[in-house]
Amino acid sequence: MRYGHFDDVNREYVITRPETPMPWINYLGCEAYFGIISNTAGGYSYYRDARLRRITRYRYNNAPFDYGGRYLYLRDNDTAGFWSPSWQPTRTKLDKYECRHGMGYSIIGSSCHGIETRTTYFVPLGQTLEVWKCVVTNHRKTTAKLSLFSSIEFCLWDAQDDATNFQRNFSTGQVEVENGVIYHKTEYRERRNHFAYFACSEKLAGFDTQRDVFLGKYTGWEKPAAVVRGKSFNSVANGWAPHGSHHVKVTLKPGETREVIFVLGYHENPVDQKFDPAGSQTLNKRFVKPIIRKFLNPGKVAAALEELRTFWDGLLAVYQVKSPDRHANRMANIWNAYQCMATFNMSRSASFYESGIGRGLGFRDSNQDLLGFVQMVPSRARERIMDIAATQLKSGGAYHQYQPLTKRGNNDIGSGFNDDPHWLTLGVAAYVKETGDWTILKEPVQFENEPGSEKPLYEHLRRSYNYTLERIGPHGLPLIGRADWNDCLNLNCFSDTPGQSFQTTTNKDGKVAESVFIAGLFVLAAKELAVIATKLGKNKDAQECLAEAAKMEKVIYKYGWDGAWFIRAYDDFSRPIGSKVCKEGKIFIESQGMCVMAGIGLKDGKAKRALESVNQHLATKHGIVLQQPAFTRYYIEMGEISSYPPGYKENAGIFCHNNPWIIIAETMVGNGNRAFDYYTRINPSAREKYGDLHRCEPYVFAQMIAGKDAPTHGEAKNSWLTGTAAWTYFTVTQWILGIRVEYDGLRIDPVIPAKWKGFNVTRKFRGNTYVIKVKNPKGNQRGVKCLRVNGGKIAGNVLPVFPAQSKPIQVEAVLEG
Numbered sequence: 001m002r003y004g005h006f007d008d009v010n011r012e013y014v015i016t017r018p019e020t021p022m023p024w025i026n027y028l029g030c031e032a033y034f035g036i037i038s039n040t041a042g043g044y045s046y047y048r049d050a051r052l053r054r055i056t057r058y059r060y061n062n063a064p065f066d067y068g069g070r071y072l073y074l075r076d077n078d079t080a081g082f083w084s085p086s087w088q089p090t091r092t093k094l095d096k097y098e099c100r101h102g103m104g105y106s107i108i109g110s111s112c113h114g115i116e117t118r119t120t121y122f123v124p125l126g127q128t129l130e131v132w133k134c135v136v137t138n139h140r141k142t143t144a145k146l147s148l149f150s151s152i153e154f155c156l157w158d159a160q161d162d163a164t165n166f167q168r169n170f171s172t173g174q175v176e177v178e179n180g181v182i183y184h185k186t187e188y189r190e191r192r193n194h195f196a197y198f199a200c201s202e203k204l205a206g207f208d209t210q211r212d213v214f215l216g217k218y219t220g221w222e223k224p225a226a227v228v229r230g231k232s233f234n235s236v237a238n239g240w241a242p243h244g245s246h247h248v249k250v251t252l253k254p255g256e257t258r259e260v261i262f263v264l265g266y267h268e269n270p271v272d273q274k275f276d277p278a279g280s281q282t283l284n285k286r287f288v289k290p291i292i293r294k295f296l297n298p299g300k301v302a303a304a305l306e307e308l309r310t311f312w313d314g315l316l317a318v319y320q321v322k323s324p325d326r327h328a329n330r331m332a333n334i335w336n337a338y339q340c341m342a343t344f345n346m347s348r349s350a351s352f353y354e355s356g357i358g359r360g361l362g363f364r365d366s367n368q369d370l371l372g373f374v375q376m377v378p379s380r381a382r383e384r385i386m387d388i389a390a391t392q393l394k395s396g397g398a399y400h401q402y403q404p405l406t407k408r409g410n411n412d413i414g415s416g417f418n419d420d421p422h423w424l425t426l427g428v429a430a431y432v433k434e435t436g437d438w439t440i441l442k443e444p445v446q447f448e449n450e451p452g453s454e455k456p457l458y459e460h461l462r463r464s465y466n467y468t469l470e471r472i473g474p475h476g477l478p479l480i481g482r483a484d485w486n487d488c489l490n491l492n493c494f495s496d497t498p499g500q501s502f503q504t505t506t507n508k509d510g511k512v513a514e515s516v517f518i519a520g521l522f523v524l525a526a527k528e529l530a531v532i533a534t535k536l537g538k539n540k541d542a543q544e545c546l547a548e549a550a551k552m553e554k555v556i557y558k559y560g561w562d563g564a565w566f567i568r569a570y571d572d573f574s575r576p577i578g579s580k581v582c583k584e585g586k587i588f589i590e591s592q593g594m595c596v597m598a599g600i601g602l603k604d605g606k607a608k609r610a611l612e613s614v615n616q617h618l619a620t621k622h623g624i625v626l627q628q629p630a631f632t633r634y635y636i637e638m639g640e641i642s643s644y645p646p647g648y649k650e651n652a653g654i655f656c657h658n659n660p661w662i663i664i665a666e667t668m669v670g671n672g673n674r675a676f677d678y679y680t681r682i683n684p685s686a687r688e689k690y691g692d693l694h695r696c697e698p699y700v701f702a703q704m705i706a707g708k709d710a711p712t713h714g715e716a717k718n719s720w721l722t723g724t725a726a727w728t729y730f731t732v733t734q735w736i737l738g739i740r741v742e743y744d745g746l747r748i749d750p751v752i753p754a755k756w757k758g759f760n761v762t763r764k765f766r767g768n769t770y771v772i773k774v775k776n777p778k779g780n781q782r783g784v785k786c787l788r789v790n791g792g793k794i795a796g797n798v799l800p801v802f803p804a805q806s807k808p809i810q811v812e813a814v815l816e817g
């Protein structure tokens with residue numbers, strides 16, 4: 001079944017039935033204040049850090065799955081009937097329902113009993129607040145006497161503590177209510193100087209701030225006591241569960257419309273001006289009042305919405321394609337880029353599958369996220385690189401994650417992942433290629449956030465490189481450490497204790513198990529570092545990098561090649577993993593993708609051979625699985641990978657993140673047909689047709705699609721926050737369509753399906769706009785040999801960096817085979 005459709009003109013996905021297979025969500029905010037909102041208004045908000053500055057509460061793994069959020073209730077005061085205009089939580093049958101998820105906003109509209117409601121939720125740029133603009137229209141022939149109730153649940157800031165420490169938290173909650181604004185100030189009396197507020201544009205008939213008074217005894221959000229009786233209780237929370245609910249009476253004549261605005265926000269006061277009057281315990285509201293006033297004003301709200309639209313026009317205009325494939329177009333032009341913004345902001349911390357308390361910003365993940373984000377806001381990419389690099393260990397290794405609020409690294413989700421350091425090199429390379437900003441390499445950056453430890457960023461990359469060279473195993477391959485990109489290939493864990501975390505437990509000293517994947521990644525990163533070193537005039541370093549890369553390639557040929565594909569790793573007994581000699585897990589995707597991307601096997605046919613093996617053993621109609629055969633039992637020497645039932649997650653699931661590696665590899669060997677076919681298999685827009693099988697949102701990539709060994713083959717999971725976003729964006733824009741940023745220019749090297757007659761791309765790059773027309777009259781898959789630039793001819797396929805021009809630069813390229 002279909003649950004909606006794309007509206008490409010408005011850059012929206014329109015959901016037309018509320019009961020989607022899973023909540024289909026969107027993100028609000030893209031700077032410092034963030035919210036997650038589902039198609040039925042579920043979700044929550046936070047400032048910067050989903051764990052440490054959670055504003056509203058959310059209970060995960062609920063039944064129904066998505067329960068709790070930014071709820072409104074409409075009550076007909078003549079009949080006492082009530083409903084939720086966003087369907088949840090009352091789930092009253094609506095005559096019409098529509099949710100439009102757009103770029104940074106969601107609009108939920110519905111009709112019930114002749115009353116139409118349309119609520120736009122968004123975070124204005126530069127603000128730490130969200131607006132709910134609710135427009136109510138009476139389509140009845142008679143006057144409607146309505147009550148509108150709002151409802152949010154305040155979280156007590158630290159989401160982890162909020163969910164566990166009830167003996168304390170039930171006694172700390174505090175609020176103030178002044179002129180209809182509900183201020184949530186738990187812990188403000190002591191060390192916090194921030195508070196939240198919830199305001200409404202209308203004169204209130206009442207309010208509630210104590211959840212259980214609003215809801216009543218033994219009732220949930222379907223039937224709050226205040227809504228049932230049609231009148232708030234004016235409750236003031238002292239401890240227990242601070243809540244925000246306004247009650248507004250709305251009387252509408254036939255045809256009449258009313259706009260009611262709610263503003264939920266976060267504010268920080270100067271530490272020495274927390275209270276007003278000074279010396280009292282009353283919240284100082286002087287600074288926040290003008291902000292509240294501004295966003296309760298319909299004109300200002302309309303302007304802020306328009307500003308948001310213009311902002312996204314600008315971000316998306318960096319790359320726009322018109323190709324024969326509408327799924328590729330809408331993903332590259334709209335949704336994939338948009339998803340890259342979300343992954344850049346959240347890493348893997350807050351979605352409907354990540355609780356916001358489990359993980360901060362991952363070292364490996366955030367570096368890869370840059371690949372899809374850097375072209376949108378390069379300055380933020382630069383700042384992110386600095387933050388990540390400052391957490392790097394002096395050894396060149398990495399804290400696996402850091403908290404966005406404190407920017408400090410920690411080992412909460414494990415440490416010693418030996419691939420981590422190289423992703424920094426690839427992230428920096430992506431930034432410099434996009435911007436040409438070589439100054440970043442000279443920028444002093446701390447190690448381990450220690451003042452005084454600053455070294456130029458280039459030195460960080462050198463340490464990343466040395467980190468591997470200092471950790472070489474018995475075959476000359478890099479030691480894997482806790483794991484490599486595949487967090488679940490835990491070759492040193494040997495875990496036999498129920499519940500023990502595979503990510504934090506190590507029982508072996510880790511001097512034997514090696515990773516062919518890291519070997520490939522090392523070659524890729526070392527080659528990149530060699531170019532960087534040369535540019536910086538460090539030729540000796542460059543030669544050393546190339547020599548070590550060449551040495552590693554030889555080792556890969558000797559111990560990493562299995563005859564028809566690349567081996568994956570060696571375990572703690574020095575036995576191969578991902579080899580024909582294995583009973584299960586004979587072939588893995590990661591080493592095929594990474595080794596070919598590093599250029600290994602391109603000259604002697606091994607790359608093509610490995611890709612044929614992928615096609616033969618791993619490709620399915622829903623994407624390429626991670627390995628085969630799936631592990632049918634738990635192998636203590638393999639760890640978490642064998643903990644999953646066959647076909648799920650790292651155990652032979654279609655781990656979408658690394659499908660693009662194979663796609664890039666296919667473009668490198670010139671196979672445009674296959675590259676595009678693989679891309680389409682995981683493209684959510686193209687998968688919209690699988691509705692109830694796919695289950696996740698058709699507008700964003702999911703981390704995983706169940707593999708062929710799973711009973712639910714084709715079912716997606718963990719949408720939104722996945723490295724798939726950046727990698728697919730990077731792959732389709734730079735490798736398939738082939739408009740590729742390089743240190744010294746823009747390479748035009750499409751590798752496309754033979755049946756395409758051509759395509760057009762507009763690309764903004766280093767101060768210029770390029771209008772690129774690619775023609776394919778002979779049905780080739782590759783082969784741009786020269787370019788026409790503003791009518792003149794350039795040999796080769798690289799556009800040099802031109803001085804900024806006022807007019808777009810016209811480029812023409814032909815695929816000559």
Ligand code: BGC
Pocket residue numbers: 413487488503640649650
């Ligand atoms: C998951 C991995 C993830 C890891 C993060 C594992 O349980 O399977 O996909 O990377 O946790 O800590």
Ligand code: NOJ
Pocket residue numbers: 348362364365484485486487488650
């Ligand atoms: C998800 C993690 O966020 C990522 O870092 C890892 O590479 C993949 N899972 C594979 O395990």
